[in-house]
Amino acid sequence: MPDWLAEATEQLTDVVGDQAAEWDLAGLLPVETLRTLGKQGLLCAEVPVEHGGIGARSADNGAFTAHVGSLCSSLRSVMTSQGMAAWTVQRLGDARQRREFLPRLTGGELTAVAFSEPGAGSDVTAMTTEIRRDGDAVVIDGGKTWTTAARYADLIVVFGRYGDGGGAVVVPADTPGVTIRPVPAPSGCRAAGHADVTLDSVRLPLGAVLGGGGQPLPLLVTTALAYGRMSVAWGCVGILRACLSAAGAHASGRRQFGLPLAEHQLVGRHLAELLAAEQVATRVCEHASRCWDDRSPEMVIATVLAKYVSSTEAARGAAAAVQVLASAGAQDGHVVARAYRDAKLMELIEGSTEICQIILARHAAAQASRREPA
Amino acid sequence: MNIGAEETVQRRILEFVEERTKADVAVDKDLFDSGLVNSMFAMELIVHLEQAFGIAILGEDLRLDNFRTVERMTSLVDRLREEPVAGHA
Numbered sequence: 001m002p003d004w005l006a007e008a009t010e011q012l013t014d015v016v017g018d019q020a021a022e023w024d025l026a027g028l029l030p031v032e033t034l035r036t037l038g039k040q041g042l043l044c045a046e047v048p049v050e051h052g053g054i055g056a057r058s059a060d061n062g063a064f065t066a067h068v069g070s071l072c073s074s075l076r077s078v079m080t081s082q083g084m085a086a087w088t089v090q091r092l093g094d095a096r097q098r099r100e101f102l103p104r105l106t107g108g109e110l111t112a113v114a115f116s117e118p119g120a121g122s123d124v125t126a127m128t129t130e131i132r133r134d135g136d137a138v139v140i141d142g143g144k145t146w147t148t149a150a151r152y153a154d155l156i157v158v159f160g161r162y163g164d165g166g167g168a169v170v171v172p173a174d175t176p177g178v179t180i181r182p183v184p185a186p187s188g189c190r191a192a193g194h195a196d197v198t199l200d201s202v203r204l205p206l207g208a209v210l211g212g213g214g215q216p217l218p219l220l221v222t223t224a225l226a227y228g229r230m231s232v233a234w235g236c237v238g239i240l241r242a243c244l245s246a247a248g249a250h251a252s253g254r255r256q257f258g259l260p261l262a263e264h265q266l267v268g269r270h271l272a273e274l275l276a277a278e279q280v281a282t283r284v285c286e287h288a289s290r291c292w293d294d295r296s297p298e299m300v301i302a303t304v305l306a307k308y309v310s311s312t313e314a315a316r317g318a319a320a321a322v323q324v325l326a327s328a329g330a331q332d333g334h335v336v337a338r339a340y341r342d343a344k345l346m347e348l349i350e351g352s353t354e355i356c357q358i359i360l361a362r363h364a365a366a367q368a369s370r371r372e373p374a
Numbered sequence: 375m376n377i378g379a380e381e382t383v384q385r386r387i388l389e390f391v392e393e394r395t396k397a398d399v400a401v402d403k404d405l406f407d408s409g410l411v412n413s414m415f416a417m418e419l420i421v422h423l424e425q426a427f428g429i430a431i432l433g434e435d436l437r438l439d440n441f442r443t444v445e446r447m448t449s450l451v452d453r454l455r456e457e458p459v460a461g462h463a
Contacts, residue, residue, distance in 0.1 A: 090432075091432055091433075091436075092432070092433055092436065093432070093433055094432070094433040094434065097433075165437075165438075210433065211432065211433030211434045211435075211436065212433065212434045214434075214437065215434075215436045215437050215438070216413065216416075216437075216438045218412075218413040219413045219416050219417070219436060219438070220436075221413075222413040222414060222416075222417050223417060223436070226417065294425075295421060295424060295425040296421070296425065297390075297418040297419070297421045297422040297425070298418075299421060300414055300415075300417045300418045300421065301414070301418075304414075359414060362412075362414075363414070366394075366395070366396065367396075369396050
């Protein structure tokens with residue numbers, strides 16, 4: 001384990017302490033804490049050292065993400081957004097934009113990435129947000145929904161239509177015409193700062209469009225989401241670890257009918273399934289991270305697989321943990337109650353379970369298809 | 375036949391595309407119009423080209439036109455191999 005990871009793991013355990021329940025109930029994270037972690041580069045640890053980052057490998061950042069996910073999925077969601085913004089700048093931006101924005105993302109500024117719209121969720125081609133060139137500037141009009149971390153963000157990476165293709169623009173949250181309205185009561189990751197973002201004639205210099213824009217929108221979104229999916233997948237490993245630990249402790253400590261709960265076979269089965277889920281999710285994430293670190297083309301499918309397996313296992317595992325703890329865990333703020341709500345949300349975002357299944361099914365069919373002249 | 379460096383690049387790209395699409399592909403075939411390639415596979419192609427040829431395909435080079443045919447990808451790789459690596463993220 002690299003030094004940064006050992007130190008950061010210990011630090012996060014201290015920083016979160018026993019406050020995750022309180023943050024969940026209040027629907028708010030302490031912004032100064034986010035800025036402190038941001039300045040240390042911990043919210044987007046894979047940013048290269050030359051841009052002020054830690055330069056973490058995917059596997060190490062994954063282990064860190066799982067740790068944060070085991071403590072607080074809202075904080076982990078903020079990390080996912082910041083990391084996805086950084087990755088988007090890295091991939092879609094030009095050299096000047098990487099030099100300008102990445103040090104800000106590792107310097108304490110907070111970031112969100114805005115994809116979804118009222119009429120464009122899974123179908124990104126239905127996006128109506130428009131980026132229009134006007135001389136040396138661009139003007140952006142549109143409305144984004146459910147933008148994670150937008151409530152805390154200093155910068156928002158906004159995706160939209162641009163010319164014949166798409167574009168991603170780095171929008172300072174205080175630009176005239178930008179309105180951010182927090183989602184009143186999200187069902188999961190309640191403190192992650194989900195917000196709706198309205199852009200009304202938002203004017204920015206041309207240099208705010210990453211890589212000049214005009215690339216195909218689905219390719220832009222697929223590129224950005226790849227990081228988000230990896231981060232969500234590892235976060236779900238954390239959810240499973242928290243559930244396994246809570247259910248294991250409760251089932252071995254509490255006695256009913258003269259025996260520890262764990263000795264009752266129907267309860268024991270929940271523990272066995274939770275253990276298997278945590279291991280399966282960990283291994284599938286480790287494999288995907290290895291593909292990232294090796295820069296293998298398999299990373300594309302391995303990432304979707306990891307997100308799919310890890311989030312569905314987490315949703316099932318969290319339900320089992322609530323079942324084992326019963327009334328002991330059935331109150332808002334409790335670790336398994338949070339896990340239950342947070343894990344379900346993870347099946348919806350960054351490519352729903354069904355979208356992941358469609359991608360995996362197409363991949364399976366393509367791999368098995370017979371070779372014919374095209 | 376004169377097998378120069380460019381032809382080797384082209385051959386390697388063609389092998390990857392044919393292996394992944396399970397189809398025989400002409401070097402000037404439009405992969406997107408023929409439905410052989412979607413955005414997931416486009417990303418695999420990008421990662422493959424980066425890894426196989428030690429280049430970084432970033433920003434404005436992510437245009438579909440650069441990946442439309444095996445020939446276009448070959449030109450992209452040739453151009454990026456000549457550029458200094460300072461542009462690496």
